[in-house]
Amino acid sequence: MAFSLYVHIPYCHAKCPYCDFNSHAASSWPEADYTKALITEMRQRSGEFPWRGDRIKTIFFGGGTPSLFDPQSIAEIIATAEAIFGIGSDAEITLEANPGTVEAGKMAGFRTSGVNRISIGAQSFNPAILKFLGRIHSADETRAAARAVHRAGFTRFNLDLIFAVPGQTVGGLLYDIDQVAALEPDHISAYNLTFEEGTAFFADLKRGRIRALPEDDQAAMYATVREELPRRGYPMYEISNYAPSGHEARHNLTYWRAESYLGLGAGAHSFASTGRGGRRWWNERGPARYIELATDTGSAEVGGEMIGHRAAMSEFVFLNLRLRRGFALREFHARFGEEFGVAFAAVGPRLIEDQLLIADDGCVFLSDRGLEIADSVFAEFV
Numbered sequence: 001m002a003f004s005l006y007v008h009i010p011y012c013h014a015k016c017p018y019c020d021f022n023s024h025a026a027s028s029w030p031e032a033d034y035t036k037a038l039i040t041e042m043r044q045r046s047g048e049f050p051w052r053g054d055r056i057k058t059i060f061f062g063g064g065t066p067s068l069f070d071p072q073s074i075a076e077i078i079a080t081a082e083a084i085f086g087i088g089s090d091a092e093i094t095l096e097a098n099p100g101t102v103e104a105g106k107m108a109g110f111r112t113s114g115v116n117r118i119s120i121g122a123q124s125f126n127p128a129i130l131k132f133l134g135r136i137h138s139a140d141e142t143r144a145a146a147r148a149v150h151r152a153g154f155t156r157f158n159l160d161l162i163f164a165v166p167g168q169t170v171g172g173l174l175y176d177i178d179q180v181a182a183l184e185p186d187h188i189s190a191y192n193l194t195f196e197e198g199t200a201f202f203a204d205l206k207r208g209r210i211r212a213l214p215e216d217d218q219a220a221m222y223a224t225v226r227e228e229l230p231r232r233g234y235p236m237y238e239i240s241n242y243a244p245s246g247h248e249a250r251h252n253l254t255y256w257r258a259e260s261y262l263g264l265g266a267g268a269h270s271f272a273s274t275g276r277g278g279r280r281w282w283n284e285r286g287p288a289r290y291i292e293l294a295t296d297t298g299s300a301e302v303g304g305e306m307i308g309h310r311a312a313m314s315e316f317v318f319l320n321l322r323l324r325r326g327f328a329l330r331e332f333h334a335r336f337g338e339e340f341g342v343a344f345a346a347v348g349p350r351l352i353e354d355q356l357l358i359a360d361d362g363c364v365f366l367s368d369r370g371l372e373i374a375d376s377v378f379a380e381f382v
């Protein structure tokens with residue numbers, strides 16, 4: 001089985017107040033040492049189950065801001081992955097970028113390095129919203145970055161939007177939707193702003209310095225996104241993701257289908273599926289300590305857990321239910337040797353009866369109402 005490779009680059013120019021990723025503000029970064037650590041870790045992992053002898057089907061450079069790195073470093077990592085594992089000829093290789101001018105100037109270099117898909121965090125085109133979100137780029141810089149992506153010859157190109165930002169209106173969101181579609185990405189991700197513990201926004205919320213939009217307003221904005229992006233040629237295929245058929249983010253499909261992925265870098269998580277169960281582990285989060293550990297020993301793993309049969313079935317269900325088409329009952333049975341309706345006899349039929357789930361043509365998926373309260377539906381399977 002081919003697998004997916006995730007490579008985490010943890011540095012950013014500044015830390016956004018809503019961000020709960022393992023990202024660290026830095027004005028300079030030990031790029032050569034970090035790249036060497038990634039490569040050492042990759043070599044060490046290459047002899048292990050389940051990737052030993054398997055090829056790579058997708059690579060995702062995420063962060064942080066991977067576009068801070070020189071295209072040469074990215075090329076070195078891709079070339080090593082090719083030498084160690086082999087990369088499928090149709091592999092999707094994505095790199096996340098921020099819309100700064102320096103990054104825009106590197107797009108041709110990233111293309112040459114082997115990257116064939118770019119994902120840019122536009123977030124909004126409204127200067128006040130960008131400022132509130134602590135973004136250091138302007139809407140014009142996003143437009144310039146999109147032009148650079150097209151000019152460099154990328155046909156796979158995602159733009160991220162954030163909605164339900166305090167102060168935002170549905171009219172303002174419609175403006176963002178128009179602006180993002182005008183830049184002709186082949187894929188759009190649209191995320192409801194959340195206030196995660198540990199972020200600056202979470203602390204601001206607790207102290208009453210900011211207020212989240214009322215839940216009804218948030219629901220209205222999500223409904224706007226679900227209606228308006230398909231009208232502009234971007235059908236919804238996952239809770240937060242929109243793209244025409246054939247342009248889905250293949251790397252992320254690995255996560256939503258609960259398939260194996262190898263994560264390299266500071267704080268990266270990995271999952272090795274054994275079919276009916278699996279193992280998950282994670283790396284040291286601090287970039288400096290990660291470099292030490294990975295360089296010295298080839299492993300920066302600091303924790304892990306076995307995923308038993310029951311937990312694997314739960315994960316499979318709530319991850320696949322994120323997809324608009326859900327999952328095939330036949331696929332569930334083939335993977336776990338049990339019928340979905342038997343394994344989740346206490347939950348599945350009730351959710352179908354409550355019209356939160358739909359069972360149709362051998363598949364199970366969220367109804368429109370289920371979509372609106374997806375997290376509560378998922379919680380039923382945990």
Ligand code: SF4
Pocket residue numbers: 011012014015016019020021023063064065098121
């Ligand atoms: S640029 Fe992205 S990864 Fe970096 S702090 Fe902002 S949201 Fe987080």
